[in-house]
Amino acid sequence: MMKGFLLLLSLSCLLKFSITAQQMPQYTQWMSHQFALNPAHAGIKKCIDLQTLYRAQWIGLDGAPRGGFVTASIPLISKRRKYLSARHGMGVKFENDRIGQIGLNRFNMAYAGHFNFSKDTRLSLGMYAGIVQFGFDPSTATTITADPAVLKDASVVSPDAHFGAWWNGLNYYFGLTLNQLIPSRWPMGNTSKQRIHMMFNAGYRFNVSDKLTLIPAAIVKIPFTGPMVFDINLNLDIQNTVNLGVGFRRQDALIAMIGFKIKEQFSIQYSYDYTISSLRNVSSNTHEISIGFITCKPDRKGSANCPLFE
Secondary structure (H helix, E strand, O other), X not given: OHHHHHHHHHHHHHHHHHHHOOOOOOOOOHHHOHHHHOHXXXXXXXXXXXXXXXXXXOOOOOOOOEEEEEEEEEEOOXXXXXXXXXXXXXXXXEEEEEEOOEEEEEEEEEEEEEEEOOOOXXXXXXXXXXXXXXXXXXXXXXXXXXXXXXXXXXEEEEEEEEEEEEEEOXXXXXXEEEEOOOOOEOOOOOXXXXXXXXXXXXXXXXXXXXXXXXXXXXXXXXXXXXXXXXXXXXXXXXXXXEEEEXXXXXXXXXXXXXXXXXXXXXXXXXXXXXXXXXXXXXXXXXXXXXXXXXXXXXXXOOOOOOHHHO
């Protein structure tokens, strides 16, 4: 009885959190997957970039969030026709997110333009456009008494759009994203709908030596109708082969990350979130793993660099 009560209470908190506050999926490895957050990164690299990530949040809690994404980004014009001329890129993203009986699928195509103001400074602007499918699956839902409103499945498909801007110099970057620009309604409740969210992130690269790079970074998420959320990360890159990171998420978790590159083209990264909120009483922690592949190699083999600043 007590276990069932705690489960219902926890799921109620999750649903309230999802509907009235953050509606966008949350990722710990956001710094390594900028295109998944910001369409302005479409084709920003001079090669094909493939990435996939899976996140299992609050292990041990029934109905806890599960999700991830698959992305592909490619430059349309990889070589400049003249000095500092604009370049363009495109990409696709499929994203899945599920909390209990609530599921969400997004499919977006992206286009971005990249404009250099000098050799080392660049402004990128991009758009995601596609569809979002929101659904409710009652197959695993239980109620004290039969409730047709809860035990009826529902699904709706709506247009989806996001805008992104990106500015970077030789050793720093700033990113801004406006998500869910089309406020489509959900198939539950009279006022539930997708709302505009804003994200801002920034980072700076310190070249400790030719083989070590230290990058502090932060991301701020503003849902307008809920509390602001922010992450602070510190990442150490060792010879462009191994990276180690630690982080903190406000009122949520302490973070540890580790990643490896294989032959400078394959990458794998794992992160662990140690829950510090009250949810720790009914759940364990969060795990995230990602795998990536790019078709180009860094200009400086074996030295400290970062594709965010290429």
